[in-house]
Amino acid sequence: MAYSFPEEVLEHVFSFIQLDNDRNAVSLVCKSWYEIERWCRRRIFVGNCYAVSPRIMIRRFPEVRYVELKGKPHFADYNLVPEGWGGYVHPWIVAMARAYPLLEEIRLKRMVVTDETLELISSSFSNFKILVLSSCEGFTTDGLAAIAANCRNLRELDLQECEVDDLSGHWLSHFPDTCTSLVSLNIACLVSEVSFSALERLVARCPNLRSLRLNRAVPLERLPNLLRRAPQLIELGTGAYSADLRSDVLSSLTEAFSGCKVLKGLSGFWDVVPTYIPAVYSICSGITSLNLSYANIQSPDLAKLVSQCHNLQRLWVLDYIEDSGLGALAASCKDLHELRVFPSDPYVPEPNVSLTEQGLVSVSEGCPKLESVLYFCRRMSNDALITIARNCRNLTRFRLCILEPHTADYLTREPLDAGFGAIVEHCKGLRRLSVSGLLTDRVFEYIGTHAKKLEMLSIAFAGDSDLGLHHVLSGCESLKKLEIRDCPFGDKALLDNAAKLQTMRSLWMSSCLVTYGACKLLGQKMPRLNVEVIDERGSPDSRPENCPVEKLYIYRSIAGPRLDMPGFVWTMDANMLH
Amino acid sequence: MIIETKNTHTPLLLRNPKQSTEHRAVFLTHFSSTISISLSFNYLRIDSGPHISESRNVPIWNAPVKRNSEENLHSLMSEGTMAIVKPEMKSYIWVQTADGSIQQVEEEVAMFCPMICREVLQTGMGSSKNYAISLPQRVNPAVLGLILDYCRFHQLPGRSNKERKTFDEKFVRLDTKKLCELTSAADSLQLRPLVDLTSRALARMIEGKTPEEIRETFNLPDDLTEEEKLEPLRNITDDPRIRLLNRLYARKRKELKERERLKNVEVEEECVDERSVDELLSFINGGNGGVWTIFERATKNKKKPEEKRSTKDSSSNNENGSHDKNDMVDIVATPNKTSILQDSTSVAFSPKLEFDDSVFEDELDPAMKEELDRRFCHWAKIEDLYQSLCNGNGSLKRYTGLDQRQ
Numbered sequence: 001m002a003y004s005f006p007e008e009v010l011e012h013v014f015s016f017i018q019l020d021n022d023r024n025a026v027s028l029v030c031k032s033w034y035e036i037e038r039w040c041r042r043r044i045f046v047g048n049c050y051a052v053s054p055r056i057m058i059r060r061f062p063e064v065r066y067v068e069l070k071g072k073p074h075f076a077d078y079n080l081v082p083e084g085w086g087g088y089v090h091p092w093i094v095a096m097a098r099a100y101p102l103l104e105e106i107r108l109k110r111m112v113v114t115d116e117t118l119e120l121i122s123s124s125f126s127n128f129k130i131l132v133l134s135s136c137e138g139f140t141t142d143g144l145a146a147i148a149a150n151c152r153n154l155r156e157l158d159l160q161e162c163e164v165d166d167l168s169g170h171w172l173s174h175f176p177d178t179c180t181s182l183v184s185l186n187i188a189c190l191v192s193e194v195s196f197s198a199l200e201r202l203v204a205r206c207p208n209l210r211s212l213r214l215n216r217a218v219p220l221e222r223l224p225n226l227l228r229r230a231p232q233l234i235e236l237g238t239g240a241y242s243a244d245l246r247s248d249v250l251s252s253l254t255e256a257f258s259g260c261k262v263l264k265g266l267s268g269f270w271d272v273v274p275t276y277i278p279a280v281y282s283i284c285s286g287i288t289s290l291n292l293s294y295a296n297i298q299s300p301d302l303a304k305l306v307s308q309c310h311n312l313q314r315l316w317v318l319d320y321i322e323d324s325g326l327g328a329l330a331a332s333c334k335d336l337h338e339l340r341v342f343p344s345d346p347y348v349p350e351p352n353v354s355l356t357e358q359g360l361v362s363v364s365e366g367c368p369k370l371e372s373v374l375y376f377c378r379r380m381s382n383d384a385l386i387t388i389a390r391n392c393r394n395l396t397r398f399r400l401c402i403l404e405p406h407t408a409d410y411l412t413r414e415p416l417d418a419g420f421g422a423i424v425e426h427c428k429g430l431r432r433l434s435v436s437g438l439l440t441d442r443v444f445e446y447i448g449t450h451a452k453k454l455e456m457l458s459i460a461f462a463g464d465s466d467l468g469l470h471h472v473l474s475g476c477e478s479l480k481k482l483e484i485r486d487c488p489f490g491d492k493a494l495l496d497n498a499a500k501l502q503t504m505r506s507l508w509m510s511s512c513l514v515t516y517g518a519c520k521l522l523g524q525k526m527p528r529l530n531v532e533v534i535d536e537r538g539s540p541d542s543r544p545e546n547c548p549v550e551k552l553y554i555y556r557s558i559a560g561p562r563l564d565m566p567g568f569v570w571t572m573d574a575n576m577l578h
Numbered sequence: 579m580i581i582e583t584k585n586t587h588t589p590l591l592l593r594n595p596k597q598s599t600e601h602r603a604v605f606l607t608h609f610s611s612t613i614s615i616s617l618s619f620n621y622l623r624i625d626s627g628p629h630i631s632e633s634r635n636v637p638i639w640n641a642p643v644k645r646n647s648e649e650n651l652h653s654l655m656s657e658g659t660m661a662i663v664k665p666e667m668k669s670y671i672w673v674q675t676a677d678g679s680i681q682q683v684e685e686e687v688a689m690f691c692p693m694i695c696r697e698v699l700q701t702g703m704g705s706s707k708n709y710a711i712s713l714p715q716r717v718n719p720a721v722l723g724l725i726l727d728y729c730r731f732h733q734l735p736g737r738s739n740k741e742r743k744t745f746d747e748k749f750v751r752l753d754t755k756k757l758c759e760l761t762s763a764a765d766s767l768q769l770r771p772l773v774d775l776t777s778r779a780l781a782r783m784i785e786g787k788t789p790e791e792i793r794e795t796f797n798l799p800d801d802l803t804e805e806e807k808l809e810p811l812r813n814i815t816d817d818p819r820i821r822l823l824n825r826l827y828a829r830k831r832k833e834l835k836e837r838e839r840l841k842n843v844e845v846e847e848e849c850v851d852e853r854s855v856d857e858l859l860s861f862i863n864g865g866n867g868g869v870w871t872i873f874e875r876a877t878k879n880k881k882k883p884e885e886k887r888s889t890k891d892s893s894s895n896n897e898n899g900s901h902d903k904n905d906m907v908d909i910v911a912t913p914n915k916t917s918i919l920q921d922s923t924s925v926a927f928s929p930k931l932e933f934d935d936s937v938f939e940d941e942l943d944p945a946m947k948e949e950l951d952r953r954f955c956h957w958a959k960i961e962d963l964y965q966s967l968c969n970g971n972g973s974l975k976r977y978t979g980l981d982q983r984q
Contacts, residue, residue: 005758009765012773016781028789028807030798 011040020045039063046070047480047505049087049111050530053559054095065104066130067096071111073508073553074458075483077135080510080551082536084566087111090120097124105130112136118143122150129181130156137163141192145171148179155208156184169194169217175202184211188237188268193217204229213237216270221249224256231259238268241295245275253279267291274301284308288335291316293342299325299353307332314338319355319376326359330366338372339363346376346403357384364391372397379410380437385419389426398423399434405461405486408438415439421446424454431478434458444468448475456481466493473497483508490548491518498522501529506555510534514552517545522554523572530557531572532565540570671698672710675719680710683726690729692768714766721756721763724749728772750779754795757783 014037017023027037043066046052057064071087089111096103103125113136121128128151141164147157148171169192175182182202187194196218203209209230218226218239227233243249253276257263263283272295287309293316297305303325306315312333319341321329329336341359345352357380364370370392380402389395400420409416416437424430424447431453435443439462447454448471455478463469470493472482482504490513501507501522516533519540523531533540534551561571670682671694688704689695697711698704704711713722731737731745750757757776764772784792793800 005762009761013777013780016778017784022785025789029792031801034802
């Protein structure tokens with residue numbers, strides 16, 4: 001084939017191959033394909049910013065237009081990663097500013113972004129279009145002002161759950177009058193009030209605006225005006241959903257919503273005053289995505305709302321929905337793909353709402369297309385899990401979080417091994433799993449035996465011995481990310497399966513039994529692994545070698561040990577130098 | 579349609595109705611993309627050389643705009659409207675493939691290929707066997723047949739989108755080799771729609787496969803080394819840091835050589851250091867690291883992170899606390915519940931890796947530059963120590979021995 005197939009033609013074939021896995025496969029076929037592929041690769045995803053350096057990436061892929069980077073480990077969301085750990089994006093932006101002048105899109109997750117970084121982005125890429133910052137931190141609204149002011153072709157500015165030093169809402173006014181290209185704006189995580197007139201004018205002059213997610217500071221009374229200026233919206237995040245009870249507000253709101261004929265997604269809903277909920281009823285039938293995870297709506301109103309959304313595919317909601325609400329959901333929303341139920345008050349020992357395993361069971365019975373579940377609850381049984389597994393064989397993501405650790409099956413007092421075993425046995429396409437409750441090594445045996453497509457596994461307060469970890473590392477062929485906390489897993493399983501670690505993106509273990517000596521050994525033995533010990537008690541050298549480390553983060557890397565570690569992180573390598 | 583007949587004038591009625599001029603007229607009037615080409619083609623033919631046939635002077639675009647149907651044709655014929663159109667032989671274009679074989683192709687089919695079309699228009703070739711258009715090398719007779727089948731189908735304007743799609747789907751059900759040849763040939767003939775169709779089909783054959791499977795499918799060599807597959811830490815030839823180091827070492831070597839040369843001129847007593855290179859190095863490096871480790875520790879942690887306190891307004895958040903709703907805490911309870919509350923006062927660090935002195939010499943990023951400096955200084959220190967050991971009369975052999983260990 002290679003004999004008369006010109007490069008441009010092969011490049012044209014590659015242009016129809018976009019998935020990362022496929023492109024990676026293509027690049028490993030042979031020398032000529034490697035070369036052609038690297039020159040026409042436009043989109044790069046780096047799942048761990050320390051696995052590769054900007055220099056290496058730029059050297060290999062000179063013509064990139066879209067970059068996605070991830071920084072801190074997932075458990076950073078649970079405050080398990082100390083501040084200052086790392087994940088700085090600035091060196092990447094500096095390097096890309098020189099190498100990729102045509103860069104259009106940057107997506108970052110769990111990275112530290114500074115105002116300097118944002119200023120650099122805004123001034124380096126003339127065709128910059130999309131900035132998505134997810135769970136990022138380190139910048140202020142001044143940085144946002146630079147983006148607003150300088151990115152002439154900005155289409156998307158999306159701040160998802162970021163920690164922004166919100167100096168003022170004035171930054172929004174930095175969008176010049178000539179800016180008409182916005183397609184998506186998400187400022188939901190910001191606290192300060194932005195200038196409403198600036199916001200209205202911005203919305204009015206961007207005819208392609210499809211997604212607008214406001215922050216809490218935008219009052220309900222302002223919403224109708226915005227909606228009238230943007231009836232083409234597909235996605236809307238309201239601000240605070242409360243106002244004094246006035247009929248004109250309600251009618252104005254109702255009318256404005258009914259004008260949004262193509263609205264598919266709703267979110268926001270802080271501080272809901274139930275009287276205003278019916279304003280959205282007219283568009284409920286078109287809604288496919290509903291994020292009520294900040295909404296303090298109680299069960300009857302919630303049930304009424306969701307049961308009007310017959311085409312609902314995704315629901316994020318607080319446990320106020322209760323079993324009854326979930327029953328209504330199961331009866332009305334046959335197209336449901338994804339359900340997330342968050343705890344309204346996880347800290348109280350006694351349940352504050354009537355949400356049990358029954359809710360999830362009824363959804364599994366009523367919604368055959370269910371693929372993705374994140375469920376917080378206080379009790380579970382093996383029977384329920386087995387039923388769910390049999391009902392929803394298409395599950396790809398199943399995360400069950402029983403709030404109290406070591407909670408057994410409430411009916412039989414047994415561990416929940418059998419239940420989770422059924423999940424992995426019946427759901428052959430399962431890619432992500434979080435386990436909780438009382439669990440022995442047995443559950444990990446099931447997981448290692450059956451969960452062949454599993455890519456990410458989260459374990460907390462589970463297992464009896466190293467055997468558990470061994471089952472997972474030796475059995476789960478597709479495993480990429482493993483995060484463990486407070487489990488009795490130690491050195492043996494880790495060292496026995498050291499080679500496995502190089503086939504994974506990362507391993508996190510905190511409050512386990514892995515010793516400093518084992519960490520050192522691992523670091524010395526495995527040249528392409530970065531073994532980082534995180535210990536805020538001081539240098540591990542000050543303790544005996546058989547002392548367990550506080551936290552351990554192991555990841556494969558071709559960039560060598562990183563150079564930006566704070567004082568409480570040590571990289572184990574051959575020289576054993578800090 | 580490989581018929582080697584001479585161009586003769588045959589009366590209309592004897593001709594195969596399916597190959598009528600009306601058919602071609604319909605093609606010409608409806609096929610907008612080639613209309614202007616055909617029109618200009620006609621004008622060109624009128625004006626150019628001896629291979630023109632009289633029939634080209636016919637304003638056939640005035641022919642009735644009717645779909646290709648025999649009834650219409652016969653009715654037209656009986657009405658005598660065909661009198662406007664001169665009796666006309668079926669027109670062919672002559673093409674020659676790389677293997678030397680020549681064939682005729684119906685004009686409307688051949689003209690569907692931009693490359694052939696251009697050749698006809700610009701050079702006037704293709705009207706006879708002697709002036710056959712030479713097709714690009716990538717077009718062999720077999721694949722030409724396939725391409726012509728494609729053209730023959732698609733050049734008919736009467737086809738619905740569904741028909742075209744169905745045809746296309748069936749058309750690309752070929753073995754890999756044929757598909758590749760077809761893609762390549764279509765590309766050389768600039769037949770864009772076919773290139774896209776076949777490229778997509780090839781892409782589908784590649785998707786979902788492992789590199790090994792792809793190699794098998796396309797019969798490709800496995801010529802990447804293990805090293806290349808893993809994208810190694812040290813790609814000796816490629817790493818600009820290594821290259822720069824080597825350049826610096828080479829420069830140093832040259833200087834020392836020069837100095838050596840000058841010293842030898844002055845006939846001095848040679849200091850012979852009997853110690854091996856290893857011994858020397860361990861002496862220089864000291865027991866547990868010596869110069870190297872001291873220097874390492876000195877440069878590391880030079881840049882301290884800046885602390886920046888952020889004013890976190892935890893009270894204004896919802897009563898559930900400032901949880902990250904996207905990925906909630908899987909297990910909230912810890913053995914010591916109070917530790918969670920302590921977590922709420924967070925300090926946001928914004929450490930900056932100082933790039934103020936970022937003059938990017940040799941295109942190294944500052945982190946690399948720092949490490950480079952470290953190495954070079956290390957080398958300088960070794961060299962200095964070494965010089966002092968041997969009273970400045972270090973043997974060149976020792977030097978190169980040291981060098982080879984790098």
